[in-house]
Structures are given as structure tokens and as C-alpha cells.
Amino acid sequence: MISFTRTTIVSLVEALLPDISLDPQYKQVVAADTAAFVTDSIGSMVFFLRIPVSILLLLFELSPLLLGRRRFSCLNASAQQHHCDRAGKWSLVKFNDLMKLVGSLSTLAWADHRLVRETIGFNWSPEVSQEC
């Protein structure tokens, strides 16, 4: 995947991740693992889906320039979150679909992360079969 896309995804994931008062060290690990999962998922999409998503990510990265600000990944954390909130309502350029896609993927990886599960006290684990 092209490097600008990766940078945008990392910033986007950090802006979209829920905050459950994780230990700061954990938070960094979770954010990095989540961004890696989202990057891999988008990178392994079929060409047919990956190209439009990559174009949307580029447009999204540049979209704050239209508002007289810096590129998305160069904004500070609160400005990034504010921009995500606003972009989630822009259906014309399909940023709402992009937010939905990245939001779902990052939430999926985040909530499944061992450190998040430990923090929220979820320790249910199913039995495992050695059959078949």
C-alpha cells in the first residue's frame, strides 16, 4: 500500500478509537496493532474495492486544506477528531462510507485486542475441541 495511505490510516484509526482509559503504554500498542489490522485489511481488499478506498483516503487526507487547515495527518488530535465527526456526515464524496469502513474495521480489531479485553474484564473463553 502506498505510504500516504498508511499514514492517513494510522491517524484516522487513532482519531476513531474509543477511549476506555487504557494504560498509556497499552494504548500505544493497541493503536499500533489496530492500525496494522486496518491497513492489512484495506491492502488485501480486491483491486475492485481497494482502489476507490485508496482514492477516498487521499481525498480525505487533503480535505482539511479546503477549510484552510493542514493535511489531516498533520492536524492535532482534537482537530482530527472534529474533522472525522464532520466528514462522517459528508455523503456527497462518500466520506461517510469511508468513516463507516475504517470505523468498523478499527472497532473490530480494537475490541478484540487482548489488552482491551483485559481492561474491561472480559475473560470468557470457549472450550476448544481437538475433533475433526
Added chain:
Amino acid sequence: MHVIDGKDIHTDARIEADALVIGSGAGGATAAKLLAEAGLDVVVIEEGAHRRSEDFHGSIPHLMHELYRDGGLTPIYGKPNIAFAEGCCLGGSTTINGALCWRTPPHILRQWREQGLPAMGDDDLDHIFAAIENDLSISVQDTISGNSISRRLEAGSEELGWAWEPVPRAQRDCRNSNRCPTGCPTGAKQSMLVTYLPQAAQQGARLYTNARAHALQRDGDRVSHVIAKVGPAGERTLTIKARDVFMACGTVQTPWLLRRNKIGAHVGKTLGIHFNCKAVADFGEDISPAPGTMMTAQVKEFADQDFYLGGSNFDPTYLAVTLAQHGRDTVAAMVRHWNRCAVYLSQVKCSGLGRIVDSRMGRPLPLYTLTREDETAIRDSMLRLAELLFAAGASAIYLPLSGSGRLDSLAKAHALLDAGFDTARLDVLSVHAMSACRMGADGAAAACDGFGRLQGMRNVHLCDASILPGPTGVNPQVTIMALVYRNILHYLDNRG
């Protein structure tokens, strides 16, 4: 069960069989088992990989990536886009579904009979349903332990005086692992992976995984050879010469493969789907949602309006993803209190028709646009779901509408839904697509004849959800299996 991994095939290869089955899900496995039991030399090719029960205890996102087509990121395009999930692994969607096994509703079978379809009577199908129920150990499971989500649903239904039923599931000694959507880690789910496929293999069927059907070579009114891509990177070919070809690639892939190869008429023009609208209930107290299964009870009160209400598998991951559209703060707040929460859904039968077209970029393009009737049914189903959840004791709910936020009373849910909504805000998904190559009576403008044989082709038989004459309303696994069973028996009785 011996399975040949297509990735281990390093040279182009050619094989022959009496019957080639493409796909190993509910339809393909049923066809393979019956054909092999009848003594035919059967080859099954499956695009996905072979994963075993012990592989199903890992991380949910990674298992989704391994077991679902495109990692579960296949959209049905329309307004709104609909997330569509189907299995792409040995056993197909039966490996990753909730194993809910309803017989085809009588009013649906009546409609199909009225369309002139043969052998759709009780006498024709009862013994088939019974055989499938026996083979898959379909039964209502004990709900004394676990399944608090479904028990809340039962309580809410009782409170409202609504009809509900225990859910028959293909399971043996379900341990309430709550991992149905990423494969059953205990082997309790009686998917094709642990039932019909091993039985077919025992009768001599040869199973190939990581073998993707790519081209159908036509010779007049027959398909003479099927070419599959195999090899470590799909760079090799496996050419299969078969007397008869049984296509069970699923409702999206079967019509696409046919269209790409310019075979068949009326193919891919009659897609039907079920919509799933997921909601989260916060019960304000610990309900121990973790041990359970997809659902053990379903509300049947609105069957005549073509929607059903039920629970859904619980894990903080599923909870968080369902809430993602409500923003990071909502996800954080609810995930911290996961033990108070549950995910429920309404399942709505579509009223319109979608299509499968060729994107010309190496992928099928499923299309469906919500009709007015769909919008009304979805709205009604969400209202009824809200009513049920508050009656069941929820202190607040979250509906699948972006920006709708936390609703802490039924009056607020009414106000939200009564005001109408832009469908672009609707977060809807589908796990049931069907009827894109439906069977029709003699002379009807349908892709298949009344027994699943592709019109205009002598040796191509469709064996998956695409042959259903229309959406079933209920989970279609048993209907798919029963119709394929019926069609294969007809084929065996009539083959030359």
C-alpha cells in the same frame, strides 16, 4: 476427512469425474453426499481453505479474514450500501452461520406451488426435511444455562403477549461458546464441515480446497470441462472433465461465473435478500451475556409481515462493531459495561429484486435498492424490536440509524422512527442472499427448470441458494438443502 489443498498442486493437472460439484456449502455438500452415496465418482472443488474445529478459537477479526469472502467486506451496492457476509471456506456459510434450521414456511411453499413448480407438496418434501433434521441433529437446545439474551427476549414476548418459538439448531451438545460466526470451536455445530462433507469423502468423493472455478468450457449444450485456479498463488490450473456439473458457488458467485462464461439465460436478474437490522440493548444490570449461542428463541408474531426478531451472538467485539456507527464515546461507554448489554436483530424479507452483474474487473457486482415496502417493513421491524426490548427490561437501546444515539424510552424510539429517516443513515447488513437464478415452471422465464437444471444446458445443475424461487423469510439453510436434495434425487432417478 482427506482433503487435497490446491496450494499443494505445483503443475497444471487434469482429472475426470462423473460429477463435479463446485462449492462445498449447504447445497454443494448435500449434492456431493447424495451423488457419492449413489456410487458416482464425485469431485468437489472449494475456493476457500479447510479449517478445523481446533482452528476456530483465535482472534475474531483474523478468523473473519480467513473464513469470509473478502474478509466480510463484500457490499451489495444500492442506497444504502448493504454489508454482505458469506463464508468462503470448506463448508461454506454453514461453517460460519448460527446453525438456525427452520423448515420452509408452509405459505412460502404454497406460493411456489402456485407458481407451477413441481414436487413442492408436503408428500414430496416432508421425508426430505426429516432426513436432513436427523442427519444434522437439528433440535431445540437446553436453555437452562447461558443464553440470557434469548431468555430476555422470551420474557419480553410473554409480557407483550407475542408469539415466540424455541429455535431448532443443527447442534450436538452445544457448549454456548458464542463463537458461531467464526466457526464452532467445540465441533458442536453440525455444519457441512463435520457432517455431509466427511460422509461424501467416506463414499469416495475427492475434495479440493483453494481451488477456484474460473472458466466453464462449453461444447454445444453441455459444459465439457471446468478450469479451476490452484497452486501456491493460484498460478496453476486444474482442469476437470465431468459428465455433469453441479454449481453451488452461492447466490452471488454462481450467476457471475455463468454470466462471465456466457452461459444461461435469466441468470442473476432475480436476487432476493433478507435484511438484518441490529440493535443494542442496555439492561442496566449484569445479565451475563457471554455464555450462549446465536439465539435459542425467535419472535414469530410478525411472520405475516415477513419479519422476525431474535438475539445475536455476544462478544465485546460484536457489541462494539454494532455500536460503531454511534461514535467512539458510545462504544467506549458500552464496552466498559459489556455485561449489561446484548445485541438483537430484526430480520426482514425484501420485497424487491436485485441483480448480479459482472463488474468486468474480476468481481461480481451485487445490486439492490430498497423499495418503499422494504423501508416500511424495516421501520416497522425496528419499532417492534424497540417495543420488545423495553418490555424485556432494557433501560436504553441503540437502533441501527447513524446519529440516533441512546434512546432511553419507547416514546423516543417512536418519535425517531415516526419522523421518518434518510435510508442513507440506515446501517443494514445481509447474510442471506438467494434466488438469483431461480427455478421456474415449464415455460417460465427462469434461469433453471423446476429441478434446478440450467435452462438450455443438458448437464449443468444449480445447487445453491440461487435456485430458490424467492426469499424464504426464515434462515434458508434447510430450504437450500431440501431443494437440492429433491433435485438430486430427481437427477438420479432420471439420468441416462
